[in-house]
Amino acid sequence: MNTQVKTAASSSPVPDYIRASKGIWSWLTTTDHKRIGLMYFVVMISLFVAAMGMAVTFRLELFSPGEQLFESDIYNRLLTLHGVVMIFLFIIPGIPAVFGNFFLPIMIGAKDVVFPRLNLLSWYCFVVGALIALFSVTLGGIDTGWTFYVPYSQKTDLNVLVPILAAFIIGWSSILTGINFIATTHRMRVKGMGFFDMPLFVWSLYATGWIQILATPVVGITLLLLVFEKFVGVAIFDPAAGGDPILFEHLFWIYSHPAVYVMILPAMGVVSEIIPTFARRTIFGYKTIAYSSIAIAGIGSLVWAHHMFTSGMVDEARIVFSFLTFFVAVPSGVKVFNWLATLYKGSIELRSPMMWCLMFIFLFSIGGLTGLFNASLSIDIHLHDTSWVPAHFHYTIFGGAVVILFAACHYWWPKIFGRMVNERIAIGTCIGFFIGFNLTYMPLFFAGTAGMPRRYADYLPEYTIYHRLSTIGAVILATSILIMIINLVRSISKGKIAPANPWQGATLEWTVPSPPPTLNFTGEPDTSRGAYEYPVEVSDG
Amino acid sequence: MNSGVSEIAREVDHAFLLVGIATGLMLLGITVVMVWFVIKYSRKKSKRVVNIEGHRLLEITWIVIPTIIVTWMFFVAYEGFGMMRQPPDDAMIVQVTGRQWAWEFAYPEEKITASEMVVPVNRAVKALITAPVDDVLHSFYLPDFRVKEDAVPGRETYLWFKAEREGEFNIFCAEYCGKDHAKMRSTLRVVSNDAYRAWVKGQIAKRYKPLEFSGFENPKHPAFGKEDLNIDSTKLFGTYCASCHGEAGDGSGLPGEARNFQSDKDWKNGTRVSDIFKTLIDGIEDTQMRSFPNLTPWERVALAHYVRAFQTGALQHDTQESYDALIKEFELDKITGPGETISVERAMEILSEEAAAEQARDAEATPK
Structure with missing residues (x-):
């Protein structure tokens, strides 16, 4: 079967999706899931580089106590912009918007998603929402931090309404993508592929879709309440009028906590693809991993108030939310154990995607395990809103979701662009990233336990050493990432021509040409091989 | 970190340590196993794979044990939280x-x-x-x-x-x-405890601290200590009085008509501070002495005090009682002006408390 596919790929008369039609208009009106995925990628990675630049800038300001480069209001705006762009415009769309769009249909043997035009509409929602968000923060003087807590946010030049409107429009993009993926998974699977034959990446996108559909409407509810308060004069959040600011915190986190799993679940799906491919053996505990995605989506929706242990919320609620939070750690832990077990008796090749994945396991374990401190009531009372928290969530979100986004880039780049990435530079940047990352965020754990509050434009001299190390780390980190991106972009024109299946992967995307043609499959999808079916004898080196 | 500065802090640090050891061991375990497998099953050494699809008992184990560990963690941290939320009644x-x-x-x-x-x-x-x-x-x-x-x-x-x-x-x-x-x-x-009591007293005294106002040679009354009483009485006298009464208060500005303050004879309304105060309000009929309604009550007090100072030895006779009488008669203690105000009673209470304490200290010190 394998040989048959290879010949089909090399002698394919069908043009690939990139060369299928020309001109910017052909991209802006495309309904091809692969092109839409790429369009997301271009917007997101540009915003990512910008937001990374902001982070490096304010880290340089934090190199010494006092105000050197700029004053606190500039710092506060940079911090807010960094958070808003990274969270709402980069990581929440993240892996699903780029790699989900590109690979979900191919992995289940479909020609496209079930609603291709809706898919394009999602992209436009995203772009419009992104523009409004950028406008509100840059020109509207929003300096609230990405959490937009009232009553402060209601007092800013531009009322909190506008950024929440942006979140709402971006939310539509999320909801539509979620609906599209769920419907596609249910309706478009190739004949003979049951739910438990699907690649685990598809499972994780499916679970993510449900979170997007169920949690995102809360943004709309919040927006509606803010409109009522502002224009009808009903007191909802504003304490001066008799409203309750803690209600806003609840609504914010009812959406934003599940959003954390929107970020990390697809990443876990990608790990479940990459590890078997480079260990050349079947995934350990397929069903456990699939179910744990669903468990994370379920339990993860019931833990939002663990962001509020010091908010003034009643003690009983704090106890319940602490208790529930601990259990969301279990399915995440189970996944890690299953991935480790997948290495057992495999034949492991340390190529760059695998390096990123192994680094993910280490960084994400630190992120997850430090989360247990935050789940612990008494410890969190101390650590809440200290630099421990940014350290913790950068380990999970950056060290987790973003590291895997980079892994996915290196893994699927040959498929997307038909060219191989320079492997030596890729591994070099991966190591540089690892050093820079730990140097940036590890000191913040220590600063946090020593009581350094987060979102401080200035700090007491006793915290200088932590900030110095972190700033040096940030420079190394950003440099590595920039080199990595240059290496990736360069390979699009300079890289070696990629074969259809450079990694000997077993999932369906490796059976189609690189890059794939517009309708993905030149013939019937070849389902003779299971998603994790590998021969016992390893054939090549 | 100042560990152990309170019972709660010790409890939190204890929980931190326990959770830290447990998570540290888990991280170590994960990392060691990962590195060990990556080395042991590297492509160079491992050319045959075993496609193990799962192991039910093993998977149940690594669901159940973490569940037990996190439940234990919940209770470890819950202890300190209970402590935090139950302040003693006498706090x-x-x-x-x-x-x-x-x-x-x-x-x-x-x-x-x-x-x-x-x-x-x-x-x-x-x-x-x-x-x-x-x-x-x-x-x-x-x-x-x-x-x-x-x-x-x-x-x-x-x-x-x-x-x-x-x-x-x-x-x-x-x-x-x-x-x-x-x-x-x-x-x-x-x-x-002692330093705390001293601080509290200092805070009270600071709030009510009598501020001397310039031109008052010998302020006799704590009520003068009002912050808005920072009145330059020399300047006031120069503006309103000196043209007739003379800089020296000898009446040289309008000889024969203006009162000589240095003399204590024939004062129409009397020479007490309250008398002078009254004169400043009403003026003296059928003379050039007019009323000064534009002055604030405390400016009048300041001027009365200043005028008294011209009479040799007069200030020695102006006791607290004479100012009390003035304050009482004209209800000066009911004036609310800018800044902190305090009733005279309260201010006197504080001063007498302090005086008593000082006497007590002196009495203690003397026998030695």
Whole structure:
């Protein structure tokens, strides 16, 4: 079967999706899931580089106590912009918007998603929402931090309404993508592929879709309440009028906590693809991993108030939310154990995607395990809103979701662009990233336990050493990432021509040409091989 | 980190240590297994794979054991939380108010407010935390005591601690509150009981501290200590009186008509401070002495005092009683002006308390 596919790929008369039609208009009106995925990628990675630049800038300001480069209001705006762009415009769309769009249909043997035009509409929602968000923060003087807590946010030049409107429009993009993926998974699977034959990446996108559909409407509810308060004069959040600011915190986190799993679940799906491919053996505990995605989506929706242990919320609620939070750690832990077990008796090749994945396991374990401190009531009372928290969530979100986004880039780049990435530079940047990352965020754990509050434009001299190390780390980190991106972009024109299946992967995307043609499959999808079916004898080196 | 500065801090650090050991071991385990497998099953050494699809018992084990561990963690941390939320009944109350961008500490029993927090050592302190309704969220954070609670506008939250050691500790705002969030800091000073009492007294005295006003040679009355009484009586006299009465008060500006203040004879309304005060209000009929309604009452007091000073030895006769009479007659103690006001009774109470304490100290010191 394998040989048959290879010949089909090399002698394919069908043009690939990139060369299928020309001109910017052909991209802006495309309904091809692969092109839409790429369009997301271009917007997101540009915003990512910008937001990374902001982070490096304010880290340089934090190199010494006092105000050197700029004053606190500039710092506060940079911090807010960094958070808003990274969270709402980069990581929440993240892996699903780029790699989900590109690979979900191919992995289940479909020609496209079930609603291709809706898919394009999602992209436009995203772009419009992104523009409004950028406008509100840059020109509207929003300096609230990405959490937009009232009553402060209601007092800013531009009322909190506008950024929440942006979140709402971006939310539509999320909801539509979620609906599209769920419907596609249910309706478009190739004949003979049951739910438990699907690649685990598809499972994780499916679970993510449900979170997007169920949690995102809360943004709309919040927006509606803010409109009522502002224009009808009903007191909802504003304490001066008799409203309750803690209600806003609840609504914010009812959406934003599940959003954390929107970020990390697809990443876990990608790990479940990459590890078997480079260990050349079947995934350990397929069903456990699939179910744990669903468990994370379920339990993860019931833990939002663990962001509020010091908010003034009643003690009983704090106890319940602490208790529930601990259990969301279990399915995440189970996944890690299953991935480790997948290495057992495999034949492991340390190529760059695998390096990123192994680094993910280490960084994400630190992120997850430090989360247990935050789940612990008494410890969190101390650590809440200290630099421990940014350290913790950068380990999970950056060290987790973003590291895997980079892994996915290196893994699927040959498929997307038909060219191989320079492997030596890729591994070099991966190591540089690892050093820079730990140097940036590890000191913040220590600063946090020593009581350094987060979102401080200035700090007491006793915290200088932590900030110095972190700033040096940030420079190394950003440099590595920039080199990595240059290496990736360069390979699009300079890289070696990629074969259809450079990694000997077993999932369906490796059976189609690189890059794939517009309708993905030149013939019937070849389902003779299971998603994790590998021969016992390893054939090549 | 000042470990062990309170029982709660020790409890939190203990929980931190236990969770730290457990998670540290897990991280170590994961990393060691990962590195070991990556080396042992590298492509170079391992050319045959075993496609193990799962192992039910193993998977149940690594679901059940982590569940037990996290449940244990919940209870480990719950202990300290229970402690944090149950302040002793006899805890001393301090009202903490966060506003952009400063902390204010009010001591309801002592009726004082301060911008730093001072508490006695070994005494439970319950902080009642709030923010004004038109302000924003803040968070009252005592890192050394491992406690923190948000200041929510229009709502009262609390935390408590009992410092077991004297010292100075940081107070931070931990909830982002705008431009100067990072500068919203204060200090918690934990001091001995005696030092605390001295501080409270100092705060009261500072609030009511008599400020001498210039031109008053010998202020006799604590009520003069009102802050808005910083009146330049020499200047006042120069403006309103000297043209007739002369700089020296000898009446040389309008000879024959203006009163010579140096003489104590034939004063139409009398020579007591209250008499002069009355003259300044009413003037003297059928003379050039007019009334001065534009002067504030306290400016009149200042002038009366100044005029008295021209008579040799007169100030020695102006006792507290004579000013009391003045204050009582014209109800000066009911005037509310700018700045802090305080009833004369309260001010005298404080002064006499202090005087009594001083006498007691002197009495103690003398026998030796």
